[in-house]
Amino acid sequence: MENILKVLLVEDNLIEIMKMKRTISLLKLKHTIHEAKNGEEALQFLEDKSNIPDIILLDLNMPKINGIEFLKIIKANDDLKHIPTIILTTSSNQKDLLECYRTGMSGYVLKPLKYEDYVKKIETVLAYWSVNELRKL
Template identity: 40%
Template sequence: MTLDIKLFEILLLEDEPADAHLVRISLRDARVHCRLHHVLDGREGVDFLHRKPPYQDAPRPDLILLDLNMPRMNGREFLAAIKAEEALCDIPVVVLTTSEVERDVEASFKNGASGYITKPVDIEQFTAAIAQLSDYWFVLTRLPRENK
């Protein structure tokens, strides 16, 4: 008998390689059964969600982790763009950023973010934050599943 475990699909929009690496390691250490897809900015994120080359085989993410401060299309613009699209607006987006500015928090929630996490500077705190995030989204919360 084979167990068919569906991996959670996470899309990470992050332009800093070190932060992306920390997210990957933190998810692994938290034993989250997921596939992490990483893009560098909002334009690549939109292309991923629309399955434009080179992302034509991209899965629909169960969760998006979004940095606000990226080149080309920043996280604020990305969030507004996908929440305006009926086909994408139900994907939960958690902002994962260095910004502690209150107007960024308010704007993120106003534009449809499901959560807002300020990246801890300490690596252990960062890992703990990702573990708590994954517990909430993949253990406690029931997400809609696509049957495609």
């Protein structure tokens, strides 16, 4: 049985935020999606320990604190480093991918151009993390 996830979506693009919400609705998932428009806003959200999500979906290209900087900050924090963080980006840059793996990300998903492909990828990611035992720690 899949569990309902608390997801923190760190994304500065309003269209991408709407696309995620539309996908969750289309798939009839009951996951809770919290939004932060950049890394700084996400860190403020995470200060409240009652807000700790089951997973973080993180864009790389954002203002203020970019995705890699945000990832480094949370992976250095003992209270936050256990949160699975999945990069959700348009960047196929090998340097970004390697840096994210070195920093401790849990996955790297390229945003496809076709909406149908996006839905399949999001469905797969959320299904996996909703049954993963790590999130119960």
